[in-house]
Amino acid sequence: xxxxxxxxxxxxxxxxxxxxxxxxxxxxxxxxxxxxxxxxxxxxxxxxxxxxxxxxxxxxxxxxxxxxxxxxxxxxxxxxxxxxxxxxxxxxxxxxxxxxxxxxxxxxxxxxxxxxxxxxxxxxxxxxxxxxxxxxxxxxxxxxxxxxxxxxxxxxxxxxxxxxxxxxxxxxxxxxxxxxxxxxxxxxxxxxxxxxxxxxxxxxxxxxxxxxxxxxxxxxxxxxxxxxxxxxxxxxxxxxxxxxxxxxxxxxxxxxxxxxxxxxxxxxxxxxxxxxxxxxxxxxxxxxxxxxxxxxxxxxxxxxxxxxxxxxxxxxxxxxxxxxxxxxxxxxx
Amino acid sequence: xxxxxxxxxxxxxxxxxxxxxxxxxxxxxxxxxxxxxxxxxxxxxxxxxxxxxxxxxxxxxxxxxxxxxxxxxxxxxxxxxxxxxxxxxxxxxxxxxxxxxxxxxxxxxxxxxxxxxxxxxxxxxxxxxxxxxxxxxxxxxxxxxxxxxxxxxxxxxxxxxxxxxxxxxxxxxxxxxxxxxxxxxxxxxxxxxxxxxxxxxxxxxxxxxxxxxxxxxxxxxxxxxxxxxxxxxxxxxxxxxxxxxxxxxxxxxxxxxxxxxxxxxxxxxxxxxxxxxxxxxxxxxxxxxxxxx
Numbered sequence: 001x002x003x004x005x006x007x008x009x010x011x012x013x014x015x016x017x018x019x020x021x022x023x024x025x026x027x028x029x030x031x032x033x034x035x036x037x038x039x040x041x042x043x044x045x046x047x048x049x050x051x052x053x054x055x056x057x058x059x060x061x062x063x064x065x066x067x068x069x070x071x072x073x074x075x076x077x078x079x080x081x082x083x084x085x086x087x088x089x090x091x092x093x094x095x096x097x098x099x100x101x102x103x104x105x106x107x108x109x110x111x112x113x114x115x116x117x118x119x120x121x122x123x124x125x126x127x128x129x130x131x132x133x134x135x136x137x138x139x140x141x142x143x144x145x146x147x148x149x150x151x152x153x154x155x156x157x158x159x160x161x162x163x164x165x166x167x168x169x170x171x172x173x174x175x176x177x178x179x180x181x182x183x184x185x186x187x188x189x190x191x192x193x194x195x196x197x198x199x200x201x202x203x204x205x206x207x208x209x210x211x212x213x214x215x216x217x218x219x220x221x222x223x224x225x226x227x228x229x230x231x232x233x234x235x236x237x238x239x240x241x242x243x244x245x246x247x248x249x250x251x252x253x254x255x256x257x258x259x260x261x262x263x264x265x266x267x268x269x270x271x272x273x274x275x276x277x278x279x280x281x282x283x284x285x286x287x288x289x290x291x292x293x294x295x296x297x298x299x300x301x302x303x304x305x306x307x308x309x310x311x312x313x314x315x316x317x318x319x320x321x322x323x324x325x326x327x328x329x330x331x332x333x
Numbered sequence: 334x335x336x337x338x339x340x341x342x343x344x345x346x347x348x349x350x351x352x353x354x355x356x357x358x359x360x361x362x363x364x365x366x367x368x369x370x371x372x373x374x375x376x377x378x379x380x381x382x383x384x385x386x387x388x389x390x391x392x393x394x395x396x397x398x399x400x401x402x403x404x405x406x407x408x409x410x411x412x413x414x415x416x417x418x419x420x421x422x423x424x425x426x427x428x429x430x431x432x433x434x435x436x437x438x439x440x441x442x443x444x445x446x447x448x449x450x451x452x453x454x455x456x457x458x459x460x461x462x463x464x465x466x467x468x469x470x471x472x473x474x475x476x477x478x479x480x481x482x483x484x485x486x487x488x489x490x491x492x493x494x495x496x497x498x499x500x501x502x503x504x505x506x507x508x509x510x511x512x513x514x515x516x517x518x519x520x521x522x523x524x525x526x527x528x529x530x531x532x533x534x535x536x537x538x539x540x541x542x543x544x545x546x547x548x549x550x551x552x553x554x555x556x557x558x559x560x561x562x563x564x565x566x567x568x569x570x571x572x573x574x575x576x577x578x579x580x581x582x583x584x585x586x587x588x589x590x591x592x593x594x595x596x597x598x599x600x601x602x603x604x605x606x607x608x609x610x611x612x613x614x615x616x617x618x619x620x621x622x623x624x625x626x
Contacts, residue, residue, distance in 0.1 A: 069365065195405065195407065195413060199407060202445060202447065244516045247520060249516075257480050
């Protein structure tokens with residue numbers, strides 16, 4: 001359960017809504033520690049002075065701004081803190097705008113805002129009013145000594161807040177034009193455009209965020225898990241691009257067929273208009289199939305693992321590849 | 334459109350002429366066209382008859398009349414290809430005039446080339462296995478799909494084997510699913526009947542067995558059209574048959590009952606209409622895969 005990382009008050013006009021801030025993302029990167037190869041000792045980083053190689057303690061460090069090569073102006077921590085934005089707990093709404101007006105390039109980090117104790121009503125009021133108006137609030141607030149611009153918008157009955165980049169932090173593509181285009185792009189022909197449009201249309205679909213996964217992380221975790229179990233890892237991360245899943249599916253189909261036939265062998269779905277049933281083969285087949293059968297319930301939840309077992313027995317199962325794959329899935333949870 | 338060389342014999346052994354090929358296609362048009370409608374068409378042309386030089390043609394011939402419809406499809410390596418679309422009798426006759434004896438449409442329509450409307454199996458017998466062995470496998474295939482609550486429809490390939498079509502006509506479908514599913518079904522049959530079925534293309538494995546060819550369920554493959562003539566010794570055609578016919582041929586072990594030449598096909602159409610009509614419209618869902626990846 002993530003805890004609130006900050007609390008403050010949304011203020012606009014006469015309305016004040018005390019809120020708590022939660023990060024809306026949990027970074028899923030795999031983190032490594034540095035170890036010495038020979039004995040696995042943890043490696044520590046020290047700050048040392050270039051002048052004499054001696055360690056410098058945190059308290060003795062000042063910050064320097066290099067205004068010319070090797071020439072610095074220094075600022076002490078005290079001097080810096082004078083410049084700190086006022087320690088305010090306000091999330092000050094400046095404007096309400098249309099979401100479409102904010103280019104996604106401005107968005108930085110997403111947060112959720114929850115009502116602080118006693119502020120539930122005001123929170124719900126603000127959320128619903130913004131939802132009704134279909135507007136996004138642009139606000140300023142200070143988090144960790146840094147002034148932030150943020151966009152607050154309702155997502156269902158929850159307010160989200162995304163910190164935003166300031167305009168001067170975003171590079172104008174015109175400044176990069178000569179880098180972006182080595183040569184001047186020509187004007188596309190209508191025929192080409194039509195084809196590209198067709199291609200786009202054929203790939204057009206609704207965005208489903210969970211369709212896209214970090215496959216590198218999944219296979220990395222799978223490899224780590226195998227190593228942790230003491231198994232040799234040769235090239236688990238370099239699977240063939242698309243190992244056939246047909247043997248897996250085959251085993252699953254076999255099971256569900258056995259279930260269908262075992263449970264309701266007399267209830268065969270209507271066949272084509274041109275009739276003629278294959279009564280003779282039916283009995284033979286179902287007994288054959290059900291020898292490897294499980295109950296329907298089992299095959300549903302446990303189909304992955306049991307199908308794997310069946311598949312690995314059959315000659316056509318493709319080595320250990322499906323195993324690696326399902327491992328990756330388990331590890332990602 | 335000018336029809337030329339009408340007297341040319343395209344099937345020497347049967348003495349079947351180009352005029353007869355054109356006549357067949359003109360008369361089969363009403364039942365055949367719905368199965369070609371909207372589908373990128375690959376032509377197999379036999380300018381010198383079935384015994385002569387032949388070639389597959391995906392690109393619709395450049396020198397076509399301006400009323401021939403085409404569909405531009407993006408192919409992997411070669412860029413875009415304008416395929417012929419065959420949607421009216423005139424086009425069908427024009428194709429026959431080109432000696433495009435065999436017509437091989439895509440399992441998907443040009444409007445969405447990645448969405449097959451059909452799951453297809455090609456049952457190809459390795460001698461000494463024959464179409465009767467294919468019938469036995471087809472019956473099992475049918476039973477498998479019945480157990481999934483799905484109907485399937487058989488046709489002769491017009492050559493040695495049989496094809497079983499499972500209509501899908503489902504909005505969200507892709508070759509990845511149909512291909513994998515068909516492969517799984519082929520593996521299942523192979524596992525259950527190892528002496529009778531192979532799922533791999535390798536020719537030498539096929540001897541005396543039936544290849545359940547699942548690989549047609551691929552964007553780059555085509556399957557011979559229902560009612561298309563085949564370039565064999567005689568003008569046989571890929572003919573839809575009823576399961577009852579198939580089973581009675583199987584019981585009687587009479588392969589000849591499942592061999593139909595142009596004239597017979599036309600007579601069957603008069604009698605039965607188009608047995609493949611359900612393939613056009615019947616909407617069926619594939620069973621869901623075990624767990625989405």
